[in-house]
Amino acid sequence: MIAVQKTISFIQDTFNTKEFIPLHEPRFQGNEKKYLNNTIDSTFVSSVGAYVDKFEAMMQEITTTEKAVAVVNGTSGIQVALRLVGVNKGDEVLTQALTFVATANAIAYNAAKPVFIDVDRDTMGLSPKALNDFLDEFGELREDGCYNKKTGNKIAACLPMHTFGFPVRIDEIVKICTNWKIPVVEDAAESLGSEFKGKSTGSFGKVGVFSFNGNKIVTCGGGGAIVSNNIELGEKAKYLTTTAKKPHSYEYYHDELGYNYRMPNLNAALACAQLENLQSFIKNKRELAENYAYFFKDQDIRFRTEMPNTTANYWLMCVELENKKQRDLFLKETNDAGVMTRPIWQLMYKLPIYRDCFKDGQENAEFLEDRIVNIPSSVR
Ligand SMILES: *Cc1c(COP(=O)(O)O)cnc(C)c1O
Numbered sequence: 001m002i003a004v005q006k007t008i009s010f011i012q013d014t015f016n017t018k019e020f021i022p023l024h025e026p027r028f029q030g031n032e033k034k035y036l037n038n039t040i041d042s043t044f045v046s047s048v049g050a051y052v053d054k055f056e057a058m059m060q061e062i063t064t065t066e067k068a069v070a071v072v073n074g075t076s077g078i079q080v081a082l083r084l085v086g087v088n089k090g091d092e093v094l095t096q097a098l099t100f101v102a103t104a105n106a107i108a109y110n111a112a113k114p115v116f117i118d119v120d121r122d123t124m125g126l127s128p129k130a131l132n133d134f135l136d137e138f139g140e141l142r143e144d145g146c147y148n149k150k151t152g153n154k155i156a157a158c159l160p161m162h163t164f165g166f167p168v169r170i171d172e173i174v175k176i177c178t179n180w181k182i183p184v185v186e187d188a189a190e191s192l193g194s195e196f197k198g199k200s201t202g203s204f205g206k207v208g209v210f211s212f213n214g215n216k217i218v219t220c221g222g223g224g225a226i227v228s229n230n231i232e233l234g235e236k237a238k239y240l241t242t243t244a245k246k247p248h249s250y251e252y253y254h255d256e257l258g259y260n261y262r263m264p265n266l267n268a269a270l271a272c273a274q275l276e277n278l279q280s281f282i283k284n285k286r287e288l289a290e291n292y293a294y295f296f297k298d299q300d301i302r303f304r305t306e307m308p309n310t311t312a313n314y315w316l317m318c319v320e321l322e323n324k325k326q327r328d329l330f331l332k333e334t335n336d337a338g339v340m341t342r343p344i345w346q347l348m349y350k351l352p353i354y355r356d357c358f359k360d361g362q363e364n365a366e367f368l369e370d371r372i373v374n375i376p377s378s379v380r
Helices: 004-014 032-042 050-063 074-084 101-109 128-138 170-179 231-240 265-275 278-296 324-336 363-371
Strands: 067-071 092-096 113-117 139-142 145-148 154-159 185-187 207-211 224-228 317-320 372-375
Touching: 004 278, 004 324, 032 050, 032 265, 050 067, 050 207, 050 224, 050 265, 067 074, 067 231, 074 101, 074 154, 074 185, 074 207, 074 224, 074 231, 092 101, 101 113, 101 154, 101 185, 113 128, 128 139, 128 170, 154 185, 224 231, 278 317, 324 363, 324 372, 363 372
Parallel strands: 092 113, 092 154, 185 207
Antiparallel strands: 067 224, 139 145, 145 154, 207 224, 317 372
16 A cells, blocks of 8 residues: 555645645745836836846846747747747647647647657656657658658657656757757746756757746746747747837837737736745755655655756656556545645647647656656745
């Protein structure tokens, strides 16, 4: 038998309460109220303002990228990022089925098709080996990029995701995609502050995207950021998310279909205050992860820790149960006791909208889907 009751007591002691313990709740301990008041006093509460500029500068510094663009949420950021790297109607985008639905939706919003490649068991993110196998079988290099020789469609991008803040094998993925002339967009929505070989996630691909939704490590209510080392692409991101308006002091002229995806200054104010605390949040979460790792050390419930050469932000922590039955038992007992736990997402091709998409063997994704459960991970 797995020791669920012991686990419940440990989590209650760790969070020092017998009341309901959520999976992840925000913490506002810094300049949040001050900065919000400043925006109201300044009247600049909407799509332009000093905090938007400050937020973009902070994101450039944190991710060591040349250009960061504030957007209204992570999903719209990924949608625009895909368009930036040239994804068009009918194209294919290689991604993982083990992800939050926004990853696949951002592909579909571009009228492109997700192609589901398996993940690695250890990283829970896109597998370089599975990616290689797929491209060896279906890829065809042409002058203007990579095509799927079976469907005839262009393979216009690859969109790996850093699951729960654990970095994916991004260097291998970028290497493979470079050989096949496929641009990489990183869905780094969950991995702000996570590093792969000492470098920020989101800075490896042509474009990276972060989310500041209420449940993420740092929140601004709702928000996102597109980052790139290519200044031209970054500027194009700003332009596309600002209704594709040609800069002019009074004329309205829009020379392509743009979006109103700007982050309001009000949200940017909150984001700036939160980003000031990012490092202390990560430190606090890493301590919690250490406690969990020690507690689960000799148990049948395996606590997931970061891979060598990576630093995880430990956004959402998770355990791996032995099988689906044990998982279901764990989920029921913890939730009944007011300790919130949640299974990893259902695989994208099991959702009606993505049922007909191509998928490879998916052995690892199926394995993880049955076993991974998130446990309370808030900053204490
Ligand atoms: C949160 C999240 C998003 C979307 O971000 P929003 O800001 O909620 O739109 C995208 N992908 C993944 C993997 C996420 O976890």
